[in-house]
Amino acid sequence: EAQVTQNPRYLITVTGKKLTVTCSQNMNHEYMSWYRQDPGLGLRQIYYSMNVEVTDKGDVPEGYKVSRKEKRNFPLILESPSPNQTSLYFCASSRRTGFTGTEAFFGQGTRLTVV
Amino acid sequence: DAKTTQPPSMDCAEGRAANLPCNHSTISGNEYVYWYRQIHSQGPQYIIHGLKNNETNEMASLIITEDRKSSTLILPHATLRDTAVYYCILTGTASKLTFGTGTRLQVTL
Numbered sequence: 001e002a003q004v005t006q007n008p009r010y011l012i013t014v015t016g017k018k019l020t021v022t023c024s025q026n027m028n029h030e031y032m033s034w035y036r037q038d039p040g041l042g043l044r045q046i047y048y049s050m051n052v053e054v055t056d057k058g059d060v061p062e063g064y065k066v067s068r069k070e071k072r073n074f075p076l077i078l079e080s081p082s083p084n085q086t087s088l089y090f091c092a093s094s095r096r097t098g099f100t101g102t103e104a105f106f107g108q109g110t111r112l113t114v115v
Numbered sequence: 116d117a118k119t120t121q122p123p124s125m126d127c128a129e130g131r132a133a134n135l136p137c138n139h140s141t142i143s144g145n146e147y148v149y150w151y152r153q154i155h156s157q158g159p160q161y162i163i164h165g166l167k168n169n170e171t172n173e174m175a176s177l178i179i180t181e182d183r184k185s186s187t188l189i190l191p192h193a194t195l196r197d198t199a200v201y202y203c204i205l206t207g208t209a210s211k212l213t214f215g216t217g218t219r220l221q222v223t224l
Binding site: 058 | 151156157158159160161164210211212214215216
């Protein structure tokens with residue numbers, strides 16, 4: 001089954017404790033992206049990757065890092081989480097670079113709470 | 116990418132067709148119209164997309180006006196499981212999907 005898998009689904013952590021949210025896709029997609037969703041602000045892109053070893057900032061990259069060492073994985077790293085990073089996070093992938101003419105697949109989400 | 120305008124909420128009786136409108140009067144020639152939905156807090160789910168012609172798949176139909184300034188997503192026989200927020204999105208060469216506030220569709224018995 002084609003899918004994007006995020007882990008963990010839920011996470012409560014303390015301020016400053018480094019964490020990684022993993023994202024993996026089994027569709028051999030070139031393009032992957034991270035979004036965060038906050039009430040009243042919709043989904044906003046954090047980082048994206050057009051292919052292995054190619055990453056770029058989205059709209060809200062501050063406080064986040066990513067890496068793309070293999071095609072299937074695109075982890076989101078919070079080096080020093082802060083309460084304003086409490087949010088619902090989604091990973092997405094698509095066959096082509098960008099989303100034109102092809103559908104995007106989203107993971108089930110990671111609900112992160114930073115206290 | 117051009118912006119879209121959708122009504123904030125709509126109701127539909129189960130078994131009836133749900134017609135969700137979207138205005139995109141500033142759409143440019145290379146921009147596709149995409150529809151996604153988000154059920155509760157799950158990941159957004161792709162529904163359908165089109166450029167000029169009307170499209171149909173197993174989930175829905177997409178009707179795009181001839182001038183491409185508006186479109187309608189049609190769920191032919193809405194069920195309770197179709198209750199969700201529906202997003203109309205335009206995308207050309209941009210590297211992201213820009214989600215607006217969408218239309219909250221409530222399907223009722």
